[in-house]
Amino acid sequence: MATKDNEKKKSLARSLFMSGMEMTEIAAKVDVSRVTISKWCNADGWKEARAAKNITRPEL
Known part of the structure:
Protein backbone atom coordinates (compact mmCIF):
# COMPACT_ATOMS: atom_id res chain seq x y z
CA MET A 1 0.00 0.00 0.00
CA ALA A 2 2.77 2.45 0.93
CA THR A 3 4.53 1.92 -2.41
CA LYS A 4 1.42 2.82 -4.39
CA ASP A 5 0.95 5.91 -2.22
CA ASN A 6 4.59 6.91 -2.77
CA GLU A 7 4.22 6.53 -6.53
CA LYS A 8 1.20 8.88 -6.48
CA LYS A 9 3.18 11.41 -4.44
CA LYS A 10 6.16 11.09 -6.75
CA SER A 11 3.99 11.57 -9.82
CA LEU A 12 2.34 14.66 -8.34
CA ALA A 13 5.71 16.03 -7.25
CA ARG A 14 7.12 15.58 -10.76
CA SER A 15 4.15 17.39 -12.29
CA LEU A 16 4.58 20.30 -9.89
CA PHE A 17 8.34 20.41 -10.53
CA MET A 18 7.83 20.43 -14.29
CA SER A 19 5.44 23.36 -13.92
CA GLY A 20 8.22 25.37 -12.28
CA MET A 21 7.45 25.04 -8.58
CA GLU A 22 10.30 25.10 -6.06
CA MET A 23 11.30 21.88 -4.24
CA THR A 24 10.42 23.26 -0.79
CA GLU A 25 6.91 24.17 -1.97
CA ILE A 26 6.47 20.76 -3.57
CA ALA A 27 7.64 19.00 -0.41
CA ALA A 28 5.05 20.85 1.67
CA LYS A 29 2.25 20.21 -0.82
CA VAL A 30 3.03 16.51 -1.33
CA ASP A 31 3.81 15.93 2.38
CA VAL A 32 7.34 14.55 2.02
CA SER A 33 10.70 16.05 2.97
CA ARG A 34 12.61 18.39 0.65
CA VAL A 35 15.43 15.85 0.70
CA ARG A 57 13.20 24.84 -31.58
CA PRO A 58 15.45 27.75 -32.77
CA GLU A 59 17.68 27.26 -29.72
CA LEU A 60 18.34 23.66 -30.78
Missing part, protein backbone atom coordinates in the same frame (compact mmCIF):
# COMPACT_ATOMS: atom_id res chain seq x y z
CA THR A 36 13.06 13.22 -0.72
CA ILE A 37 12.03 15.58 -3.51
CA SER A 38 15.70 16.25 -4.25
CA LYS A 39 16.48 12.51 -4.38
CA TRP A 40 13.59 11.86 -6.77
CA CYS A 41 14.67 14.82 -8.88
CA ASN A 42 18.26 13.59 -9.18
CA ALA A 43 17.40 9.92 -9.64
CA ASP A 44 14.85 10.49 -12.39
CA GLY A 45 16.42 13.41 -14.24
CA TRP A 46 13.66 15.92 -13.56
CA LYS A 47 15.95 18.96 -13.95
CA GLU A 48 17.06 17.82 -17.38
CA ALA A 49 13.46 17.12 -18.41
CA ARG A 50 12.34 20.57 -17.23
CA ALA A 51 15.24 22.24 -19.05
CA ALA A 52 14.49 20.30 -22.23
CA LYS A 53 10.84 21.33 -22.03
CA ASN A 54 11.83 25.00 -21.99
CA ILE A 55 14.18 24.90 -24.98
CA THR A 56 12.60 26.28 -28.13
Whole structure:
Protein backbone atom coordinates (compact mmCIF):
# COMPACT_ATOMS: atom_id res chain seq x y z
CA MET A 1 0.00 0.00 0.00
CA ALA A 2 2.77 2.45 0.93
CA THR A 3 4.53 1.92 -2.41
CA LYS A 4 1.42 2.82 -4.39
CA ASP A 5 0.95 5.91 -2.22
CA ASN A 6 4.59 6.91 -2.77
CA GLU A 7 4.22 6.53 -6.53
CA LYS A 8 1.20 8.88 -6.48
CA LYS A 9 3.18 11.41 -4.44
CA LYS A 10 6.16 11.09 -6.75
CA SER A 11 3.99 11.57 -9.82
CA LEU A 12 2.34 14.66 -8.34
CA ALA A 13 5.71 16.03 -7.25
CA ARG A 14 7.12 15.58 -10.76
CA SER A 15 4.15 17.39 -12.29
CA LEU A 16 4.58 20.30 -9.89
CA PHE A 17 8.34 20.41 -10.53
CA MET A 18 7.83 20.43 -14.29
CA SER A 19 5.44 23.36 -13.92
CA GLY A 20 8.22 25.37 -12.28
CA MET A 21 7.45 25.04 -8.58
CA GLU A 22 10.30 25.10 -6.06
CA MET A 23 11.30 21.88 -4.24
CA THR A 24 10.42 23.26 -0.79
CA GLU A 25 6.91 24.17 -1.97
CA ILE A 26 6.47 20.76 -3.57
CA ALA A 27 7.64 19.00 -0.41
CA ALA A 28 5.05 20.85 1.67
CA LYS A 29 2.25 20.21 -0.82
CA VAL A 30 3.03 16.51 -1.33
CA ASP A 31 3.81 15.93 2.38
CA VAL A 32 7.34 14.55 2.02
CA SER A 33 10.70 16.05 2.97
CA ARG A 34 12.61 18.39 0.65
CA VAL A 35 15.43 15.85 0.70
CA THR A 36 13.06 13.22 -0.72
CA ILE A 37 12.03 15.58 -3.51
CA SER A 38 15.70 16.25 -4.25
CA LYS A 39 16.48 12.51 -4.38
CA TRP A 40 13.59 11.86 -6.77
CA CYS A 41 14.67 14.82 -8.88
CA ASN A 42 18.26 13.59 -9.18
CA ALA A 43 17.40 9.92 -9.64
CA ASP A 44 14.85 10.49 -12.39
CA GLY A 45 16.42 13.41 -14.24
CA TRP A 46 13.66 15.92 -13.56
CA LYS A 47 15.95 18.96 -13.95
CA GLU A 48 17.06 17.82 -17.38
CA ALA A 49 13.46 17.12 -18.41
CA ARG A 50 12.34 20.57 -17.23
CA ALA A 51 15.24 22.24 -19.05
CA ALA A 52 14.49 20.30 -22.23
CA LYS A 53 10.84 21.33 -22.03
CA ASN A 54 11.83 25.00 -21.99
CA ILE A 55 14.18 24.90 -24.98
CA THR A 56 12.60 26.28 -28.13
CA ARG A 57 13.20 24.84 -31.58
CA PRO A 58 15.45 27.75 -32.77
CA GLU A 59 17.68 27.26 -29.72
CA LEU A 60 18.34 23.66 -30.78
